[in-house]
Amino acid sequence: MSRSAVFLDRDGTLIEEAGYLDRLERLVFYPYTVDAVRALNAAGFAVVLVTNQAGVARGIVREAFVAEAHDHIARRLAAGGARVDGFYYCPHHPDGSVEAFTKRCDCRKPGSGMFVRAAQDLDLDLSRSFAVGDRWHDLEAGRSVGARTILVRTGYGRTEEAAPRGRPAPDAIVDNAIEAVTWILRVAA
């Protein structure tokens, strides 16, 4: 049977928002990051990281650094007994400066491309899955594939909460990713 997944945004959700993250020194875990992922692992969810990295298209972030950052995150999580099952990023932007990445794509959230690809790669049941993020576009992407959606108030979350994008509202608004995990475990039980 296909697995349920929790799609976690990266910047402002799983790790601190740092503008365009371009150096490991600026990659900061929240105090609950490892616990949040480990709890989802233990509950049997596939954990999928989905992140827009327009800094690549804008020439601010090297594409190789995105992989380096994800290796770093994977190692920090592994040290705490936690695991992300799939890392997905969109390096594109329609107004980029690096030609190879300057385009409209289906993977940049609110597009659903990363979610669909992960579902194929990892055999996921999107209708029994969840999307967690600090921006409305994270949740729009999740909703478009039938996942339930949770806005966190870290990163840009408080600002986004103050500027609702109309209906439908997210399924939950919580302070941070560990509260999102608590909510997911409760409703999925």
Ligand SMILES: [Mg+2]
């Ligand atoms: Mg974010």
Ligand SMILES: [Zn+2]
């Ligand atoms: Zn893309």
